[in-house]
Amino acid sequence: MQCDVAIIGGSYAGLSAAMMLARGRRDVVILDTRAPRNRFASHSHGFFGQDGAAPRTMLETGRAKVLAYPTVRWLPDAATEARGGDNAFQVVTGEHGTITARKVVLAYGVSDVLPQIPGLAERWGKTVVHCPYCHGYELEGPQSVLAVAPMSAHQAMLITEWGPTTLFANGVAFDEATLAELARKGVTVEQARVTAIKDEATVCLEDGRALRMSSMYVATSVKPNSSIGAQLGCTTEEGRFGPYLRTDAMRATTVPGVFAAGDIIRDMHNATFASADGVMAGASAHRELVFGAM
Ligand SMILES: Cc1cc2nc3c(=O)[nH]c(=O)nc-3n(C[C@H](O)[C@H](O)[C@H](O)COP(=O)(O)OP(=O)(O)OC[C@H]3O[C@@H](n4cnc5c(N)ncnc54)[C@H](O)[C@@H]3O)c2cc1C
Structure with a gap:
């Protein structure tokens, strides 16, 4: 199968890239395994014009709009490997053989690595x-933050904007200055280790107490859903939450002909950023098809 651009990942970033290329009348193949990062949430918030919509509905609508263009193909399949270079990439799929593409857009997202606490x-x-x-x-009532690193103190201080907050240190040590700042912000700090989460978000502690909370925030670390960026030789940066691919303002990676978008290229993640990145990656790939490398 041949195309102008192979897009790996068909969610906020990948579909936004596809839309630019479709409107540029280019042949696009989108590969997607249908596991967007926010699939665990019933509602998505903050996306322009879609606040409160179900992630599944947003993506189904987005996919239908893109697939209305005749030059776009959608394969519900995984990209397992990619090789080659500018204007001659090969993307190996799980069930649809090898796709040859002049450009590649990586938009395969990241997965959250959750702390191993029963019930979490x-x-x-x-x-x-x-x-x-x-x-x-939406999450009203007593809130908590599970510390995973010293920077969790900043998360707890921010969360006070939404209500009373308890920070469960869970073995993370905070220096005196940070503890004083937390106290100034009104954050309660609990030192006993967390053993489980039950009910709504009640936090069970090693000393037998169970503190009723309505929510728990945790800054997860993330890992990319695929090694294809690395396989192609794209440079990676180390972010606060995990590695991400380096791109320039045009969303070009360090490898000619390879563009990337969404959670895999940034430290701060949300659907709007992912979509905006995808628009840029799609438009940039299109411009390179028209003008050659810029
Ligand atoms: C619980 C939760 C709730 C969230 N709520 C919000 C919210 O309310 N508002 C908001 O703006 N953001 C929210 N986010 C963040 C948002 O989900 C991400 O920023 C956004 O999904 C990133 O989009 P993306 O396109 O980069 O990646 P994803 O949406 O994760 O999509 C990546 C796609 O690539 C596919 N894929 C992966 N590997 C391969 C492969 N090898 N081959 C083919 N396909 C592949 C996956 O199946 C998936 O469909 C939330 C995140 C979480 C974890």
Whole structure:
């Protein structure tokens, strides 16, 4: 199968890239395994014009709009490998053979690595969350932050904007200055280790106490969903939460002909950024098809 651009990942970033290329009348193949990062949440917030929509609905609508263009093909399949160079890439798929493409857009997203605490994973995206802008407005009541690193103190201080906050240190040490700042912001710090999460977001502690909370914030670390960026030789940066691919303002990676967008290229993640990155990556890939490398 041949195309102008192969897009790996068909969510906020990948579909936005596809839209630019479709409107440029280019042949596009989108590969997608249908596991967007926010699939655990029932509602998505903060996306322009879509606040409160279900992620599944947003993506189904986005996919239908893109697939209305006749030059776009959608394969519900994984890209397992990619090789080659500018104007001659080969993308190997799980079930659809090898795709040859002149340009590649990487948009395969990241996965959250959750702390191993009984009851936490089951509540992920519901009452255990990472982003107050995504969930904070709806999650009323006593809130908590599970510390995973010293920077969790800053998360706890920010969260006070949404309500009373307890920081569970869970073995993370905070210096005196940070503890004083937390106290000034009104954050309660609990030193006993967390053993489980139950009910809504009640936090069970090693000393037998169970503190009723309505939400728990945790800054997860993330890992890319695929090694294809690395396989192609794209340079990686180390971010606060995990590695990401280096891109320039045009969303070109360090490898000619390879563009990237979404959570895999940035330290701060949300659907709007991912979509905006995708628009830029798609338009940049199109411009290179027209003018050659810029
Ligand atoms: C619980 C939770 C709630 C969130 N809520 C919000 C919110 O309310 N508002 C907001 O703006 N942001 C929210 N986010 C963040 C948002 O989900 C991400 O920023 C956004 O999904 C990133 O888009 P993306 O296109 O880069 O990646 P993703 O949406 O993760 O999509 C990547 C796609 O690539 C596919 N894929 C992966 N590997 C391959 C492969 N090898 N081959 C083919 N396809 C592949 C996946 O199946 C997936 O469909 C939330 C995140 C979480 C974890």
